[in-house]
Amino acid sequence: MKIQFLESAAPGIRWMRRYFRDQPQLNAKAASENFKKTRDILKQDPYIGHVFDEIEGVFEKEIRGTHFSILYAVKDETIYIIDIRDHRGFRSSNALRQYSQLLKKKYGL
Numbered sequence: 001m002k003i004q005f006l007e008s009a010a011p012g013i014r015w016m017r018r019y020f021r022d023q024p025q026l027n028a029k030a031a032s033e034n035f036k037k038t039r040d041i042l043k044q045d046p047y048i049g050h051v052f053d054e055i056e057g058v059f060e061k062e063i064r065g066t067h068f069s070i071l072y073a074v075k076d077e078t079i080y081i082i083d084i085r086d087h088r089g090f091r092s093s094n095a096l097r098q099y100s101q102l103l104k105k106k107y108g109l
Contacts, residue, residue: 001046001074001079002077002079003042003043003078003079003081004078004079004080005081006080006082006107007098008096008098009081009083011083012084012085012086015084015086016035016068016084016086019086020032027065030065031063031066031068034066035063035066037064038061038062038063038064039070042061042070042072043079046059046074047074049061049070049072052071053096055096057074057109058072058073059071059073060085067088068087069085069087070083070084070085071083071084071085075107075108075109080107080109082096
């Protein structure tokens with residue numbers, strides 16, 4: 001399976017990077033490795049995540065050892081990353097709204 005990051009994922013990626021950069025007591029290297037491992041797990045089994053917030057076709061897979069998860073959709077042989085979600089906030093609602101209104105049509109999801 002191929003992974004493609006949608007435009008809506010960029011703010012979540014930036015937030016996760018900034019969060020770990022601004023929290024030097026946390027293990028940013030371990031978080032980065034767990035992010036990569038989660039992507040690899042998704043490539044092997046794209047339906048391992050659970051349905052997110054009862055939104056049809058949107059799944060969530062937690063990134064072990066962090067407060068973050070990957071929101072994604074699957075079509076054909078591609079996993080589309082919609083957002084990197086911080087469980088403690090509500091920023092993902094914007095990414096999901098953008099996904100629902102624009103990106104679903106653009107990517108035929």
